[in-house]
Amino acid sequence: MKLARLRSLPVAALAVAALLATAAPAAQATPEAVAAAPDIPLANVKAHLTQFQSIATANGGNRAHGRTGYKASVDYVKAKLDAAGYTTALQQFTYGGATGYNLIADWPGGDPNQVLMAGSHLDSVTSGAGINDNGSGSAAVLETALAVSRAQLAPDKHLRFAWWGAEELGLVGSKYYVNNLATTERSKLAGYLNFDMIGSPNPGYFVYDDDPVIEQTFKDYYAGLSIPTEIETEGDGRSDHAPFKNVGVPVGGLFSGADYTKTSAQAQKWGGTAGQAFDRCYHASCDTTANINDTALDRNSDAVAHAIWTLSAGTVTPPAGTVFSNAANVSVPDNGAAVTSSVAVTGRTGNAPSALKVGVDIKHTYRGDLVVDLLAPDGTAYRLKNSSSSDSADNVIATYTVNASAETANGTWKLQVRDVAAQDTGYIDSWQLTF
Ligand code: DTR
Ligand code: ZN
Ligand code: ZN
Ligand code: CA
Numbered sequence: 001m002k003l004a005r006l007r008s009l010p011v012a013a014l015a016v017a018a019l020l021a022t023a024a025p026a027a028q029a030t031p032e033a034v035a036a037a038p039d040i041p042l043a044n045v046k047a048h049l050t051q052f053q054s055i056a057t058a059n060g061g062n063r064a065h066g067r068t069g070y071k072a073s074v075d076y077v078k079a080k081l082d083a084a085g086y087t088t089a090l091q092q093f094t095y096g097g098a099t100g101y102n103l104i105a106d107w108p109g110g111d112p113n114q115v116l117m118a119g120s121h122l123d124s125v126t127s128g129a130g131i132n133d134n135g136s137g138s139a140a141v142l143e144t145a146l147a148v149s150r151a152q153l154a155p156d157k158h159l160r161f162a163w164w165g166a167e168e169l170g171l172v173g174s175k176y177y178v179n180n181l182a183t184t185e186r187s188k189l190a191g192y193l194n195f196d197m198i199g200s201p202n203p204g205y206f207v208y209d210d211d212p213v214i215e216q217t218f219k220d221y222y223a224g225l226s227i228p229t230e231i232e233t234e235g236d237g238r239s240d241h242a243p244f245k246n247v248g249v250p251v252g253g254l255f256s257g258a259d260y261t262k263t264s265a266q267a268q269k270w271g272g273t274a275g276q277a278f279d280r281c282y283h284a285s286c287d288t289t290a291n292i293n294d295t296a297l298d299r300n301s302d303a304v305a306h307a308i309w310t311l312s313a314g315t316v317t318p319p320a321g322t323v324f325s326n327a328a329n330v331s332v333p334d335n336g337a338a339v340t341s342s343v344a345v346t347g348r349t350g351n352a353p354s355a356l357k358v359g360v361d362i363k364h365t366y367r368g369d370l371v372v373d374l375l376a377p378d379g380t381a382y383r384l385k386n387s388s389s390s391d392s393a394d395n396v397i398a399t400y401t402v403n404a405s406a407e408t409a410n411g412t413w414k415l416q417v418r419d420v421a422a423q424d425t426g427y428i429d430s431w432q433l434t435f
Contacts, residue, residue: 037309038151040143040301042294048139049131051076053289056129061285063124063135065166066098073122074101077142077163081105084149086161093165093176100165102173107148110158116312117160118144118193118304119174121167121240128285132292133258137195138163140301144308155312157190164240167196168283174240178247186247193307194241194253199297200279202272203256206232209391210245212398214252214311221306225299228269233391254303256296258282322348324413325359325432332364334425338418340375341428348409348435352376356404357434358384362396362417364426371418374402377411387420395426409435 052073056062059069074090081088081103091102103122120137124130145161153159166172178186191214207218209231222229232255236242241251257278267274272293281287324343332339358374368391374382384400415431 037305038147040147040305042298045139045143045301048142049135049289052135053129053131062126063130064126065100065123065169070123074103078103084146095166095172100173102165102177103163105161107159110155112158113188114157114190115160115188116157116190119162119164119240120195122163123165123168125168125283128287131287131289132199132279133197133287136199136297140198140304141195144304147305157312159312167240171240171242175243178243189249191250191311192241192244194239196239197258198254198256198300199292200256201291201293202262202276202278203293203296204266204270204278205229206255208232208253211250211252217307217310218303221303254300322435323432327430330428332417332419332426334419335422338416340414340416343413343433345410345413352404352407352409354403354405356402358400358402359432360396361429362426363429365394366392366424367396369419369421369424371420373416375414375416376407
């Protein structure tokens, strides 16, 4: 896992950079219009949390791997899904001398070659009931699955839900699932959505910045509520999406924060308490049903349903249009001068579109170093991506939407990339314009 290096930028710049960095790229395409997802009743989600709490109380105070409380949690979730018409299966594994269980639930129907998965880990740590971590994700995914059944949803894609064992011991259950999934079956996974801690008492609204279409789907949902979101950057490798990402499955998810401290800037936009952890009971015995923020749990549960309804609606159609591209590699000097890659646009009439799609693929080992601009034929610059000292992830692979309607379409367009921070290097791999 890459450790984010603190850059010697003034804090204000850091905050601004971090804020600007949330201006995530537009989705590569907007999924077809879909029926709106139903509201997920908060009361139903909380009823599952009450059950998880009761289970922990009746089983030594926790729901940890290898303990009776975990298997009782699995049995509870499985019974709900069986009654709702799911095809369920328990996948057993052994870890630390104890038997672990993944619960896999398939919703009948949909294209078996396009499987959309949503999952959450069901185990807690041994020190407590694990209601936020991760009863919250487990209950939201369960209630969304039950909402699919209530609606008798018949999406284009096949839906599969999963509750993982032994995440707290190192993503053991999800790794076991992925490692034992035949390559042919892996290739059918259109996406994996992960929900691990989504009801934190001092909540933030973080969206995983992995697959751009999944990320945009969540961002669109929160934009509809006028709730600002931030990129979830410290999560790479820290939850059950990691094994899927490592084998090339598009992943995404939501996170309301753990032991990191909420900044004053975050408290200003989200409410809550600055200078306090997002979840003060992270991995502690106080992670009970009292350790939940209802508003965050409600909003995030509804976002889970929105993503399932939207992303299962069928193949995301790429933008129609004429593509002009350049696949020549151009190295980007570390902390140095800007470089450009050109595309000659011909045969167009009039001006460029107000929703010009700019697809970029820049390989880099610390994408926060990069400032990326589109230069129109007359030299006008359109900022696609700002630098961010906190975005330590690799590569900029995204599609941006630019209002280029003031520009003549024909002519030489350029992608301009500048690395503004020392260390870490990269190159423009390819880019394209879709008119
Ligand atoms: N590892 C998870 C909690 C966690 C910590 N950081 C992130 C980032 C993204 C998702 C989850 C997490 C756990 O303790 O279960
Ligand atoms: Zn945990
Ligand atoms: Zn967790
Ligand atoms: Ca650099």
